[in-house]
Amino acid sequence: MWKNEQVSMYMSTAAADDSAIFGFGHRNRGQFFALDRATGKTLWTTPGREGENASIVRAGSLLLLLTTNAELIVARANAVAYQEVRRYTVADSPIWAHPAVVGNQVLVKDLEKLALWAF
Numbered sequence: 060m061w062k063n064e065q066v067s068m069y070m071s072t073a074a075a076d077d078s079a080i081f082g083f084g085h086r087n088r089g090q091f092f093a094l095d096r097a098t099g100k101t102l103w104t105t106p107g108r109e110g111e112n113a114s115i116v117r118a119g120s121l122l123l124l125l126t127t128n129a130e131l132i133v134a135r136a137n138a139v140a141y142q143e144v145r146r147y148t149v150a151d152s153p154i155w156a157h158p159a160v161v162g163n164q165v166l167v168k169d170l171e172k173l174a175l176w177a178f
Contacts, residue, residue, distance in 0.1 A: 066092045074117040074169030079138035081122055083113040091115075091124060093138055103141050114157040123160060127153045129169060131176070149176060 066084045073082040079102060080094045087107025095102055104142040110126035117123075117136055121144070124132040129150035150169035161165040165176045 063094055063101060065101045066094070066104065070112050071115060072121060074115045074136070076117065076136050076138075079136070081115055081117070081136060083109070083115060083124070084159040085111075089126070091134075091141060094139070095138070102138050105141050112155065114159050116158060118160055123158060124164060125149075125154060125158045125167065127155060129154050129160075131165065133178075144163065147176070149174065168174070 066082065068082050069085040071083040073080050075096060079097055080096055083089065083091050088108040089111060090105045090107040091109065092104040093102040094100065110128040114117045114125045118134045120136055122136050124134060129148055131147045131149045131159060133144040135144060149167050152170040154167060154169045156168040163178050167174050167176060
């Protein structure tokens with residue numbers, strides 16, 4: 060239906076809502092982006108330098124963005140602009156595993172341990 064050459068998904072999986080696809084690409088040393096679901100047009104991108112990879116989970120109206128730099132970023136699932144709500148450092152070593160979300164809890168596995176965070 061469409062193709063977008065401005066962004067690439069590399070190793071991460073996107074999340075979506077009714078109007079947008081939220082993803083993470085390797086350009087600019089790792090940047091988040093949103094695409095219009097119908098047209099594929101880039102709606103916004105972050106400046107970059109977020110890490111090598113990120114897991115993206117949609118939790119209602121929020122996105123949980125977990126980077127390899129062990130940052131858990133809570134952002135609004137907004138097609139108009141990137142809106143970061145809060146940023147947490149959740150581990151002392153890189154994170155490559157996808158988080159598990161149950162209610163207001165997030166299970167995070169880094170290279171050395173498993174941790175349960177409640178919000």
